[in-house]
Amino acid sequence: MKASPDPRVWRNWARTATATPARWCLPRSEAEISAAVKDAALAGLTVRALGSGHSFTAAAATSGVALDLSGWTGIVAADTRTGLVTVRSGTTLRALGAELAGLGLALANLGDIDVQTVAGALSTGTHGTGARLGGLATQIESLELVLADGSVVTCSASSRPELFGAARIGLGALGVITTVTLRCVPSFTLQADERPVPVEEVLEQFDALAAANDHVEFYWFPYGRQALVKRNNRPASSGAVPGAAGSVPPAMPRWRRFWEFELMENAAFGTLCRLGRARPRLIPALNRFASAALSSRSYTDASHRVFVTPRRVRFTESEYAVPRESLGHVIAELRRAVPRLADPVTRPPTTSGSRPPTAASPPTSRSTSTPGCPTGRTSTGSSPSWPRWQAARTGGRCTRSTPDGSARSTPASTTSAGSAPRSIPKAGSAIPT
Numbered sequence: 001m002k003a004s005p006d007p008r009v010w011r012n013w014a015r016t017a018t019a020t021p022a023r024w025c026l027p028r029s030e031a032e033i034s035a036a037v038k039d040a041a042l043a044g045l046t047v048r049a050l051g052s053g054h055s056f057t058a059a060a061a062t063s064g065v066a067l068d069l070s071g072w073t074g075i076v077a078a079d080t081r082t083g084l085v086t087v088r089s090g091t092t093l094r095a096l097g098a099e100l101a102g103l104g105l106a107l108a109n110l111g112d113i114d115v116q117t118v119a120g121a122l123s124t125g126t127h128g129t130g131a132r133l134g135g136l137a138t139q140i141e142s143l144e145l146v147l148a149d150g151s152v153v154t155c156s157a158s159s160r161p162e163l164f165g166a167a168r169i170g171l172g173a174l175g176v177i178t179t180v181t182l183r184c185v186p187s188f189t190l191q192a193d194e195r196p197v198p199v200e201e202v203l204e205q206f207d208a209l210a211a212a213n214d215h216v217e218f219y220w221f222p223y224g225r226q227a228l229v230k231r232n233n234r235p236a237s238s239g240a241v242p243g244a245a246g247s248v249p250p251a252m253p254r255w256r257r258f259w260e261f262e263l264m265e266n267a268a269f270g271t272l273c274r275l276g277r278a279r280p281r282l283i284p285a286l287n288r289f290a291s292a293a294l295s296s297r298s299y300t301d302a303s304h305r306v307f308v309t310p311r312r313v314r315f316t317e318s319e320y321a322v323p324r325e326s327l328g329h330v331i332a333e334l335r336r337a338v339p340r341l342a343d344p345v346t347r348p349p350t351t352s353g354s355r356p357p358t359a360a361s362p363p364t365s366r367s368t369s370t371p372g373c374p375t376g377r378t379s380t381g382s383s384p385s386w387p388r389w390q391a392a393r394t395g396g397r398c399t400r401s402t403p404d405g406s407a408r409s410t411p412a413s414t415t416s417a418g419s420a421p422r423s424i425p426k427a428g429s430a431i432p433t
Protein backbone atom coordinates (compact mmCIF):
# COMPACT_ATOMS: atom_id res chain seq x y z
CA MET A 1 0.00 0.00 0.00
CA LYS A 2 1.28 3.48 -0.86
CA ALA A 3 2.12 5.49 2.26
CA SER A 4 0.16 8.72 2.75
CA PRO A 5 2.21 11.89 2.69
CA ASP A 6 2.92 13.34 6.11
CA PRO A 7 0.47 16.23 6.64
CA ARG A 8 3.12 18.29 8.40
CA VAL A 9 5.59 18.13 5.55
CA TRP A 10 5.96 20.76 2.82
CA ARG A 11 7.31 19.61 -0.56
CA ASN A 12 8.13 21.55 -3.68
CA TRP A 13 6.70 20.58 -7.09
CA ALA A 14 9.91 18.93 -8.26
CA ARG A 15 10.12 16.87 -5.03
CA THR A 16 13.66 18.07 -4.48
CA ALA A 17 12.97 19.97 -1.24
CA THR A 18 10.98 19.08 1.85
CA ALA A 19 10.50 20.78 5.19
CA THR A 20 8.52 20.33 8.37
CA PRO A 21 7.34 23.75 9.49
CA ALA A 22 6.79 24.21 13.22
CA ARG A 23 3.60 26.09 12.43
CA TRP A 24 1.30 26.59 9.44
CA CYS A 25 -0.68 29.79 8.95
CA LEU A 26 -3.38 30.57 6.43
CA PRO A 27 -3.97 34.31 6.77
CA ARG A 28 -6.90 35.90 4.98
CA SER A 29 -6.14 39.57 5.62
CA GLU A 30 -3.16 41.86 5.89
CA ALA A 31 -3.83 42.15 9.64
CA GLU A 32 -3.60 38.34 9.95
CA ILE A 33 -0.33 38.30 7.98
CA SER A 34 1.09 40.98 10.24
CA ALA A 35 -0.12 39.15 13.38
CA ALA A 36 1.40 35.86 12.19
CA VAL A 37 4.77 37.59 11.69
CA LYS A 38 4.65 39.23 15.13
CA ASP A 39 3.62 35.97 16.82
CA ALA A 40 6.46 34.13 15.10
CA ALA A 41 8.95 36.68 16.41
CA LEU A 42 7.59 36.26 19.95
CA ALA A 43 7.99 32.50 19.62
CA GLY A 44 11.53 32.89 18.24
CA LEU A 45 10.52 31.42 14.88
CA THR A 46 11.41 32.53 11.39
CA VAL A 47 8.70 33.02 8.76
CA ARG A 48 8.56 31.89 5.12
CA ALA A 49 5.82 32.93 2.75
CA LEU A 50 4.79 30.01 0.55
CA GLY A 51 3.96 30.37 -3.11
CA SER A 52 2.95 27.40 -5.24
CA GLY A 53 6.16 25.49 -4.45
CA HIS A 54 7.47 25.66 -8.02
CA SER A 55 10.98 26.75 -7.18
CA PHE A 56 13.40 23.95 -7.95
CA THR A 57 15.35 24.93 -4.84
CA ALA A 58 14.41 24.97 -1.15
CA ALA A 59 13.72 28.72 -1.36
CA ALA A 60 10.32 28.33 0.31
CA ALA A 61 11.33 25.63 2.82
CA THR A 62 11.13 26.47 6.53
CA SER A 63 11.32 24.84 9.91
CA GLY A 64 9.65 27.95 11.36
CA VAL A 65 6.30 29.40 10.34
CA ALA A 66 4.95 28.52 6.88
CA LEU A 67 2.68 31.29 5.70
CA ASP A 68 0.33 29.82 3.13
CA LEU A 69 -1.12 32.71 1.13
CA SER A 70 -3.61 30.65 -0.89
CA GLY A 71 -6.43 32.36 1.02
CA TRP A 72 -5.08 35.83 0.15
CA THR A 73 -5.97 36.22 -3.51
CA GLY A 74 -7.70 38.40 -6.08
CA ILE A 75 -7.48 41.84 -7.62
CA VAL A 76 -7.83 44.73 -5.16
CA ALA A 77 -7.96 47.62 -7.63
CA ALA A 78 -7.65 48.05 -11.39
CA ASP A 79 -7.39 51.17 -13.53
CA THR A 80 -8.07 50.14 -17.12
CA ARG A 81 -6.96 53.57 -18.36
CA THR A 82 -3.42 53.41 -16.91
CA GLY A 83 -3.20 49.60 -16.78
CA LEU A 84 -2.20 49.71 -13.09
CA VAL A 85 -3.60 46.69 -11.27
CA THR A 86 -3.12 45.89 -7.60
CA VAL A 87 -3.33 42.21 -6.76
CA ARG A 88 -3.03 40.17 -3.55
CA SER A 89 0.23 38.26 -3.41
CA GLY A 90 -1.18 34.71 -3.20
CA THR A 91 -3.06 35.02 -6.51
CA THR A 92 -1.80 32.60 -9.14
CA LEU A 93 -0.67 33.99 -12.48
CA ARG A 94 -3.38 31.87 -14.10
CA ALA A 95 -6.15 33.40 -11.98
CA LEU A 96 -4.68 36.85 -12.56
CA GLY A 97 -4.55 36.28 -16.33
CA ALA A 98 -8.21 35.27 -16.39
CA GLU A 99 -9.26 38.29 -14.30
CA LEU A 100 -7.17 40.65 -16.41
CA ALA A 101 -8.68 39.26 -19.62
CA GLY A 102 -12.11 40.19 -18.25
CA LEU A 103 -10.84 43.76 -17.86
CA GLY A 104 -9.32 43.90 -21.35
CA LEU A 105 -5.80 43.77 -19.86
CA ALA A 106 -2.86 41.35 -19.82
CA LEU A 107 0.66 40.94 -18.45
CA ALA A 108 3.18 42.05 -21.08
CA ASN A 109 5.26 38.89 -20.62
CA LEU A 110 4.99 35.54 -18.85
CA GLY A 111 7.14 32.47 -18.29
CA ASP A 112 6.45 28.94 -19.40
CA ILE A 113 3.83 28.14 -16.73
CA ASP A 114 1.19 30.11 -14.84
CA VAL A 115 0.58 28.11 -11.68
CA GLN A 116 3.02 30.22 -9.63
CA THR A 117 1.75 32.86 -7.26
CA VAL A 118 2.36 36.47 -8.23
CA ALA A 119 4.70 37.01 -5.24
CA GLY A 120 6.53 33.69 -5.66
CA ALA A 121 7.18 34.35 -9.33
CA LEU A 122 8.37 37.90 -8.67
CA SER A 123 10.52 36.98 -5.69
CA THR A 124 12.67 34.59 -7.74
CA GLY A 125 13.06 36.74 -10.86
CA THR A 126 10.76 34.68 -13.07
CA HIS A 127 11.13 35.72 -16.69
CA GLY A 128 9.71 34.92 -20.05
CA THR A 129 11.44 35.35 -23.38
CA GLY A 130 11.99 38.38 -25.60
CA ALA A 131 15.09 40.48 -26.17
CA ARG A 132 13.05 43.67 -25.82
CA LEU A 133 10.96 42.61 -22.82
CA GLY A 134 12.00 42.32 -19.17
CA GLY A 135 10.94 39.68 -16.66
CA LEU A 136 7.90 39.94 -14.40
CA ALA A 137 9.75 42.10 -11.87
CA THR A 138 10.13 44.87 -14.47
CA GLN A 139 6.34 45.14 -14.60
CA ILE A 140 6.01 46.11 -10.91
CA GLU A 141 4.91 49.65 -10.08
CA SER A 142 4.87 49.24 -6.29
CA LEU A 143 4.88 46.65 -3.53
CA GLU A 144 3.34 46.44 -0.10
CA LEU A 145 5.25 44.39 2.45
CA VAL A 146 4.90 43.23 6.03
CA LEU A 147 8.34 43.64 7.62
CA ALA A 148 9.86 41.51 10.38
CA ASP A 149 8.34 43.68 13.13
CA GLY A 150 4.85 43.29 11.65
CA SER A 151 4.72 46.82 10.25
CA VAL A 152 3.30 47.39 6.76
CA VAL A 153 5.23 49.50 4.25
CA THR A 154 4.73 50.47 0.63
CA CYS A 155 7.68 50.91 -1.70
CA SER A 156 8.14 52.00 -5.30
CA ALA A 157 10.76 53.65 -7.52
CA SER A 158 10.02 56.96 -5.76
CA SER A 159 9.17 55.80 -2.24
CA ARG A 160 11.80 53.73 -0.39
CA PRO A 161 13.57 53.00 -3.71
CA GLU A 162 16.31 50.88 -2.08
CA LEU A 163 13.79 48.56 -0.47
CA PHE A 164 11.85 48.45 -3.75
CA GLY A 165 14.96 47.57 -5.75
CA ALA A 166 15.84 44.70 -3.45
CA ALA A 167 12.35 43.40 -2.65
CA ARG A 168 11.30 43.02 -6.28
CA ILE A 169 13.45 39.88 -6.43
CA GLY A 170 13.83 39.43 -2.67
CA LEU A 171 13.55 35.60 -2.34
CA GLY A 172 11.16 36.24 0.54
CA ALA A 173 14.03 37.52 2.66
CA LEU A 174 12.91 41.12 3.12
CA GLY A 175 9.37 40.63 4.34
CA VAL A 176 6.06 39.20 3.26
CA ILE A 177 4.73 40.83 0.10
CA THR A 178 1.03 41.44 0.64
CA THR A 179 0.02 43.27 -2.52
CA VAL A 180 1.72 44.08 -5.80
CA THR A 181 0.76 46.84 -8.23
CA LEU A 182 1.58 45.74 -11.76
CA ARG A 183 1.79 47.73 -14.97
CA CYS A 184 -0.43 45.80 -17.35
CA VAL A 185 -1.01 46.29 -21.07
CA PRO A 186 -4.14 46.09 -23.20
CA SER A 187 -4.92 42.44 -23.89
CA PHE A 188 -3.28 41.12 -27.06
CA THR A 189 -3.06 38.00 -29.15
CA LEU A 190 0.08 36.15 -30.10
CA GLN A 191 0.88 34.21 -33.23
CA ALA A 192 2.80 31.10 -32.29
CA ASP A 193 5.11 29.39 -34.74
CA GLU A 194 7.02 26.27 -33.71
CA ARG A 195 9.18 24.23 -36.05
CA PRO A 196 12.12 21.80 -35.97
CA VAL A 197 15.43 23.24 -37.19
CA PRO A 198 18.93 21.67 -37.04
CA VAL A 199 20.70 22.85 -33.86
CA GLU A 200 23.68 24.29 -35.78
CA GLU A 201 21.35 26.43 -37.88
CA VAL A 202 19.56 27.79 -34.79
CA LEU A 203 22.84 28.75 -33.18
CA GLU A 204 24.02 30.54 -36.32
CA GLN A 205 20.77 32.48 -36.57
CA PHE A 206 19.99 33.06 -32.90
CA ASP A 207 20.91 36.76 -32.80
CA ALA A 208 18.86 37.45 -35.91
CA LEU A 209 15.95 35.44 -34.52
CA ALA A 210 16.07 37.32 -31.21
CA ALA A 211 16.07 40.64 -33.05
CA ALA A 212 13.28 39.79 -35.47
CA ASN A 213 10.80 38.19 -33.07
CA ASP A 214 8.99 39.40 -29.97
CA HIS A 215 9.69 36.09 -28.23
CA VAL A 216 12.02 33.29 -29.23
CA GLU A 217 13.28 30.17 -27.51
CA PHE A 218 14.43 26.73 -28.53
CA TYR A 219 14.93 23.36 -26.98
CA TRP A 220 16.90 20.41 -28.24
CA PHE A 221 17.01 16.78 -27.31
CA PRO A 222 20.59 16.21 -26.17
CA TYR A 223 21.17 13.11 -28.32
CA GLY A 224 19.24 14.37 -31.35
CA ARG A 225 20.15 16.77 -34.17
CA GLN A 226 17.02 18.88 -34.23
CA ALA A 227 15.97 21.81 -32.05
CA LEU A 228 12.40 22.99 -31.75
CA VAL A 229 12.32 26.75 -32.29
CA LYS A 230 9.36 28.58 -30.76
CA ARG A 231 8.54 32.08 -31.94
CA ASN A 232 5.67 34.16 -30.57
CA ASN A 233 4.77 37.49 -32.14
CA ARG A 234 2.16 40.16 -31.77
CA PRO A 235 0.39 40.07 -35.16
CA ALA A 236 1.60 43.58 -36.04
CA SER A 237 5.27 42.83 -35.33
CA SER A 238 7.71 42.82 -38.19
CA GLY A 239 8.88 39.33 -37.27
CA ALA A 240 5.38 37.85 -37.32
CA VAL A 241 5.35 34.60 -39.20
CA PRO A 242 2.34 34.41 -41.46
CA GLY A 243 0.51 31.14 -41.89
CA ALA A 244 -0.19 29.52 -45.22
CA ALA A 245 -1.00 32.04 -47.95
CA GLY A 246 0.25 34.87 -45.71
CA SER A 247 -2.79 34.71 -43.44
CA VAL A 248 -2.81 34.89 -39.65
CA PRO A 249 -2.89 31.29 -38.39
CA PRO A 250 -6.23 30.38 -36.78
CA ALA A 251 -6.77 29.49 -33.12
CA MET A 252 -6.00 25.88 -32.29
CA PRO A 253 -9.19 23.84 -31.93
CA ARG A 254 -9.83 22.44 -28.48
CA TRP A 255 -9.30 18.79 -29.56
CA ARG A 256 -5.94 19.68 -31.10
CA ARG A 257 -4.83 21.53 -27.96
CA PHE A 258 -5.62 18.38 -26.01
CA TRP A 259 -3.74 16.22 -28.53
CA GLU A 260 -0.67 18.48 -28.72
CA PHE A 261 -0.26 19.67 -25.16
CA GLU A 262 -1.81 16.94 -23.02
CA LEU A 263 -1.23 13.77 -25.05
CA MET A 264 2.00 14.50 -26.92
CA GLU A 265 3.86 16.93 -24.63
CA ASN A 266 2.79 15.33 -21.36
CA ALA A 267 1.38 11.79 -21.65
CA ALA A 268 3.64 10.58 -24.50
CA PHE A 269 6.70 12.42 -23.20
CA GLY A 270 5.98 11.07 -19.70
CA THR A 271 5.94 7.54 -21.13
CA LEU A 272 9.31 8.13 -22.82
CA CYS A 273 10.70 9.39 -19.50
CA ARG A 274 9.38 6.35 -17.63
CA LEU A 275 10.88 4.06 -20.24
CA GLY A 276 14.17 5.89 -19.93
CA ARG A 277 14.14 5.59 -16.16
CA ALA A 278 13.45 1.89 -16.35
CA ARG A 279 16.11 1.33 -19.04
CA PRO A 280 18.64 4.21 -18.92
CA ARG A 281 20.62 2.67 -21.77
CA LEU A 282 17.66 3.35 -24.07
CA ILE A 283 17.67 7.10 -23.37
CA PRO A 284 19.90 8.18 -26.28
CA ALA A 285 17.77 6.19 -28.74
CA LEU A 286 14.50 7.45 -27.21
CA ASN A 287 15.90 10.94 -27.38
CA ARG A 288 16.81 10.63 -31.06
CA PHE A 289 13.32 9.27 -31.72
CA ALA A 290 11.70 12.24 -29.93
CA SER A 291 13.95 14.67 -31.78
CA ALA A 292 13.08 13.16 -35.18
CA ALA A 293 9.36 13.22 -34.31
CA LEU A 294 9.29 16.99 -33.71
CA SER A 295 6.71 18.65 -35.94
CA SER A 296 5.63 22.17 -36.91
CA ARG A 297 2.56 24.01 -35.70
CA SER A 298 1.29 27.56 -35.82
CA TYR A 299 -1.74 29.10 -34.19
CA THR A 300 -3.04 32.35 -32.77
CA ASP A 301 -4.54 32.84 -29.32
CA ALA A 302 -4.79 35.19 -26.35
CA SER A 303 -1.29 35.94 -25.02
CA HIS A 304 -1.77 34.25 -21.65
CA ARG A 305 -2.74 31.01 -23.40
CA VAL A 306 0.18 31.08 -25.84
CA PHE A 307 2.90 31.88 -23.31
CA VAL A 308 2.20 28.93 -21.01
CA THR A 309 2.17 25.17 -21.38
CA PRO A 310 0.82 22.53 -18.98
CA ARG A 311 3.80 20.74 -17.40
CA ARG A 312 2.76 17.44 -15.84
CA VAL A 313 6.07 15.60 -16.17
CA ARG A 314 8.09 16.57 -13.14
CA PHE A 315 11.68 17.63 -13.70
CA THR A 316 14.44 19.62 -12.07
CA GLU A 317 16.37 22.33 -13.79
CA SER A 318 19.15 24.85 -13.21
CA GLU A 319 19.11 27.96 -15.30
CA TYR A 320 22.13 30.10 -16.14
CA ALA A 321 22.17 33.62 -17.61
CA VAL A 322 25.08 33.94 -20.02
CA PRO A 323 26.03 36.83 -22.32
CA ARG A 324 24.36 36.30 -25.68
CA GLU A 325 27.69 36.19 -27.51
CA SER A 326 28.75 33.17 -25.40
CA LEU A 327 25.71 31.10 -26.24
CA GLY A 328 27.31 29.18 -29.12
CA HIS A 329 30.29 28.15 -26.96
CA VAL A 330 28.07 27.16 -24.03
CA ILE A 331 25.80 24.97 -26.15
CA ALA A 332 28.80 23.43 -27.94
CA GLU A 333 30.30 22.54 -24.54
CA LEU A 334 27.01 21.06 -23.38
CA ARG A 335 26.74 18.97 -26.54
CA ARG A 336 30.28 17.68 -26.06
CA ALA A 337 29.55 16.87 -22.41
CA VAL A 338 26.34 14.91 -23.03
CA PRO A 339 27.95 11.66 -24.29
CA ARG A 340 30.30 11.69 -21.28
CA LEU A 341 27.54 11.95 -18.66
CA ALA A 342 27.27 9.03 -16.26
CA ASP A 343 23.47 9.44 -16.21
CA PRO A 344 21.93 10.11 -19.63
CA VAL A 345 19.64 13.15 -19.89
CA THR A 346 16.05 12.77 -21.07
CA ARG A 347 14.65 16.25 -20.91
CA PRO A 348 15.72 18.74 -23.56
CA PRO A 349 17.58 21.83 -22.34
CA THR A 350 15.83 25.08 -23.27
CA THR A 351 17.39 28.36 -24.31
CA SER A 352 15.73 31.75 -24.51
CA GLY A 353 16.83 35.26 -25.29
CA SER A 354 15.66 37.72 -22.65
CA ARG A 355 16.45 40.97 -20.94
CA PRO A 356 17.84 40.92 -17.37
CA PRO A 357 15.02 40.53 -14.82
CA THR A 358 15.46 43.98 -13.28
CA ALA A 359 17.87 46.85 -13.50
CA ALA A 360 18.95 45.97 -9.96
CA SER A 361 19.99 42.42 -10.65
CA PRO A 362 23.14 41.50 -12.54
CA PRO A 363 23.90 41.48 -15.38
CA THR A 364 22.60 44.98 -15.79
CA SER A 365 23.07 45.98 -19.37
CA ARG A 366 23.80 42.91 -21.45
CA SER A 367 21.59 40.87 -23.67
CA THR A 368 21.46 37.46 -22.12
CA SER A 369 20.52 33.97 -23.09
CA THR A 370 19.27 31.60 -20.45
CA PRO A 371 20.08 27.96 -21.06
CA GLY A 372 18.03 25.86 -18.64
CA CYS A 373 19.71 22.56 -17.92
CA PRO A 374 17.85 19.55 -16.58
CA THR A 375 19.58 18.46 -13.40
CA GLY A 376 17.74 15.39 -12.25
CA ARG A 377 15.34 12.64 -13.02
CA THR A 378 12.02 13.31 -14.65
CA SER A 379 8.88 11.69 -13.45
CA THR A 380 5.19 12.19 -13.92
CA GLY A 381 2.67 13.68 -11.60
CA SER A 382 0.55 16.68 -10.85
CA SER A 383 1.31 19.90 -9.03
CA PRO A 384 2.18 19.80 -5.36
CA SER A 385 -1.01 20.51 -3.61
CA TRP A 386 -0.55 19.15 -0.15
CA PRO A 387 0.07 22.43 1.67
CA ARG A 388 -2.95 23.98 -0.03
CA TRP A 389 -5.10 20.96 0.73
CA GLN A 390 -4.14 21.08 4.37
CA ALA A 391 -4.59 24.81 4.61
CA ALA A 392 -8.02 24.66 3.04
CA ARG A 393 -9.11 22.69 6.01
CA THR A 394 -7.61 24.85 8.71
CA GLY A 395 -9.30 28.14 7.88
CA GLY A 396 -7.66 31.51 8.60
CA ARG A 397 -5.59 30.01 11.33
CA CYS A 398 -2.15 28.92 12.37
CA THR A 399 -1.59 25.21 12.84
CA ARG A 400 1.23 24.04 15.02
CA SER A 401 2.80 20.67 14.30
CA THR A 402 3.30 18.51 17.38
CA PRO A 403 5.75 15.66 17.71
CA ASP A 404 3.05 13.00 17.53
CA GLY A 405 1.75 14.32 14.24
CA SER A 406 -1.43 15.81 15.64
CA ALA A 407 -1.84 19.55 15.38
CA ARG A 408 -3.30 22.50 17.17
CA SER A 409 -5.07 25.29 15.38
CA THR A 410 -5.20 28.74 16.76
CA PRO A 411 -6.31 32.01 15.22
CA ALA A 412 -3.35 33.65 13.51
CA SER A 413 -3.50 36.59 15.86
CA THR A 414 -3.54 34.56 19.09
CA THR A 415 -1.34 31.52 18.99
CA SER A 416 -1.85 30.66 22.64
CA ALA A 417 -1.35 27.09 23.75
CA GLY A 418 -4.75 27.12 25.41
CA SER A 419 -6.73 27.00 22.18
CA ALA A 420 -8.87 24.03 21.38
CA PRO A 421 -6.93 21.20 19.71
CA ARG A 422 -8.01 20.39 16.20
CA SER A 423 -6.66 17.46 14.27
CA ILE A 424 -5.50 17.73 10.68
CA PRO A 425 -7.35 15.38 8.34
CA LYS A 426 -5.32 12.41 7.17
CA ALA A 427 -3.73 12.85 3.79
CA GLY A 428 -4.35 10.47 0.96
CA SER A 429 -7.90 11.53 0.17
CA ALA A 430 -8.46 13.40 -3.08
CA ILE A 431 -5.86 16.13 -3.40
CA PRO A 432 -6.92 18.91 -5.75
CA THR A 433 -4.31 19.98 -8.26
Ligand SMILES: Cc1cc2nc3c(=O)[nH]c(=O)nc-3n(C[C@H](O)[C@H](O)[C@H](O)COP(=O)(O)OP(=O)(O)OC[C@H]3O[C@@H](n4cnc5c(N)ncnc54)[C@H](O)[C@@H]3O)c2cc1C
Nearest residue numbers: 049051052053054055111112116117119120126127172177
Ligand atom coordinates in the same frame (compact mmCIF):
# COMPACT_ATOMS: atom_id res chain seq x y z
C1 LIG B 1 7.51 23.47 -14.59
C2 LIG B 1 8.17 24.78 -14.24
C3 LIG B 1 8.30 25.76 -15.24
C4 LIG B 1 8.93 26.99 -14.93
N1 LIG B 1 9.06 27.92 -15.91
C5 LIG B 1 9.74 29.06 -15.64
C6 LIG B 1 9.95 30.04 -16.66
O1 LIG B 1 9.50 29.88 -17.79
N2 LIG B 1 10.66 31.15 -16.33
C7 LIG B 1 11.18 31.34 -15.08
O2 LIG B 1 11.84 32.35 -14.85
N3 LIG B 1 10.95 30.46 -14.09
C8 LIG B 1 10.26 29.33 -14.35
N4 LIG B 1 10.05 28.43 -13.34
C9 LIG B 1 10.47 28.79 -11.97
C10 LIG B 1 9.30 29.43 -11.18
O3 LIG B 1 8.72 30.51 -11.88
C11 LIG B 1 9.83 30.01 -9.86
O4 LIG B 1 10.45 29.00 -9.14
C12 LIG B 1 8.75 30.67 -8.98
O5 LIG B 1 9.38 31.15 -7.82
C13 LIG B 1 7.68 29.76 -8.53
O6 LIG B 1 6.69 30.53 -7.86
P1 LIG B 1 5.93 29.92 -6.62
O7 LIG B 1 4.66 30.69 -6.42
O8 LIG B 1 5.79 28.46 -6.80
O9 LIG B 1 6.94 30.27 -5.44
P2 LIG B 1 7.62 29.31 -4.35
O10 LIG B 1 8.52 28.36 -5.03
O11 LIG B 1 6.58 28.75 -3.45
O12 LIG B 1 8.48 30.39 -3.55
C14 LIG B 1 9.56 31.04 -4.17
C15 LIG B 1 10.14 32.11 -3.24
O13 LIG B 1 9.22 33.20 -3.15
C16 LIG B 1 8.99 33.52 -1.79
N5 LIG B 1 7.63 34.06 -1.66
C17 LIG B 1 6.47 33.49 -2.02
N6 LIG B 1 5.45 34.30 -1.71
C18 LIG B 1 5.97 35.40 -1.14
C19 LIG B 1 5.42 36.59 -0.55
N7 LIG B 1 4.11 36.83 -0.53
N8 LIG B 1 6.26 37.50 -0.02
C20 LIG B 1 7.62 37.30 -0.03
N9 LIG B 1 8.18 36.18 -0.55
C21 LIG B 1 7.37 35.25 -1.08
C22 LIG B 1 9.18 32.19 -1.06
O14 LIG B 1 9.43 32.38 0.34
C23 LIG B 1 10.37 31.63 -1.81
O15 LIG B 1 11.57 32.19 -1.32
C24 LIG B 1 9.42 27.23 -13.60
C25 LIG B 1 9.25 26.25 -12.61
C26 LIG B 1 8.63 25.04 -12.93
C27 LIG B 1 8.47 23.99 -11.85
